[in-house]
Amino acid sequence: MPAQQRKEKAREERSRLIVDAARELAEAEGWDAVTTRKLAEKVEYSQPVLYSHFKNMDAIASAVALQGFEELTVALTEGVRRAKLRGLADAYLAFAREHPALYQAMFVRRSELTFAVGEIPASLRAAFAVFLAAVDPYADGATETLAELFWSSLHGLATLQAGKRLRPDHHENRVELLVNLVAVPTDRT
Structure with missing residues (x-):
């Protein structure tokens, strides 16, 4: 698999991981508990990585x-x-x-x-x-x-x-x- 395809696939997987984690947190604790800090901890990525995939929490909730x-x-x-x-x-x-x-x-x-x-x-x-x-x-x-x-x-x-x-x-x-x-x-x- 070419390097560019690997990067795109990894990016899609990170996005999916972020969305799944947000949903999981929201179902367990409600949307008020879903913050970028908590989400970053849960997915083990930094907050800037989250923002490189989604511009804000509304975009994550939309996903x-x-x-x-x-x-x-x-x-x-x-x-x-x-x-x-x-x-x-x-x-x-x-x-x-x-x-x-x-x-x-x-x-x-x-x-x-x-x-x-x-x-x-x-x-x-x-x-x-x-x-x-x-x-x-x-x-x-x-x-x-x-x-x-x-x-x-x-x-x-x-x-x-x-x-x-x-x-x-x-x-x-x-x-x-x-x-x-x-x-x-x-x-x-």
Whole structure:
């Protein structure tokens, strides 16, 4: 392998190590605990090495979020395969519940990622595509809007549940009602 390829491969491996370490720290201690000092200690590189890969903590969190969107897309696709809209809703809410720090990086923390406009990363487009396909039979020409509405409703549920702001014993009823509101048959005559 030529020297330049070895250098590029080593750089990619360091970047991956930094992202994995940030995610691990965030899941264990929360994002407030993820500092460049702690991260540098964990990966056994200096802080300047971290900054040679990522310009700041927001860039690191954005890289973690991109991993999350790839994983979310897999979970959503499997959920749809199991039970269409209800499966998608259950998969989304389970993902948020099981990966709180990752979910925070994806949707709550400040991010360099662009959503809905501009140059949207492929993993975000892939996750949204699952929503688009799932709601399309009920959208009556407003597929993107209905997908955004469904996604934002699930995000609201996930966020309120994480903050223990909703009655846990009403979870199933809330999800069922939301799915039924979205899955209203359209008249395409």
